[in-house]
Amino acid sequence: MSTTPEENKRLVRRIREEVEDQGDLDAIDEIFAENVVTHTPMGELHGPEAIRELYESESKGFANSTETIHSVIAEGDTVAMRLTESGVHDSEFMGIEPTGRQFEVQTMAFFRIADGKIAEWWMQPDTFGFMQQLGVTAADLEAAVPANDD
Template sequence: MASASTPTRTPEAAELVARRYPEDVATQGNIDLIDEICTEDVVDHSPLGELTGREEQKAQIRMLREAFADFSATVEDVVTEGDVVAMRITLRGMHKGPFMGVEATGNTFEVSNMVFTRVEDGLIAERWVIPDMMGMLTQLGIVELPKM
């Protein structure tokens, strides 16, 4: 039986650690948890750019939480295969601070986000984050869709 300091290496354990990022880090704002659940050289691939290391991860989460009041990431579905956890997540928030060079609009958004997390030795080693950026930017009033 594994102790609290020895991570288990089961699909269930992989799912638990992967879920902590959207639920505890992004939604609850427990940014320092990144030190406990991610490898030192964790890599995050997303439309906002590729991030390497824990400090870059923390900076991005701080930016998102400052840009969006009540930012939340709700896990809707999870599928785990080996060391990869696929999650369908709903992102929500109100635009209250600068985001991608755009000042606050005061608008809210609710979009889907697909996240694939690779777990290595019980820690998050790599994430592929694929949010509905067009939906988000449209709902925030930053981008206007062409008339059909």
């Protein structure tokens, strides 16, 4: 099933409109392929359930965050998006206690669409700038995230 670039852009926008704005986590199964791979600065996530857990964690750590989409470009099976997320770190997130600080982070995201669903998602937020705004240090991160001694 081939989709047009416009259909692909609409599919990607559903993440913000339905999952983030409306809190409809069931839409994740309609938007993402069963074997979706999400590439993040913290590692890879596999499957829609991992994406659901990511959104549940973010909604708890940043209850009033908002996203502004600045541009969405599609070509073939690829969609690129530039956005800004802002809010307040008001609950524990990834083992980091709430700082109460405001943040505004720029993010680039790329999506590969296959058979009418998102098959791959690359997230590239300004993680360093985000942590700086929260006042989180390398030592804070080491204490919050256990080392992988593999």
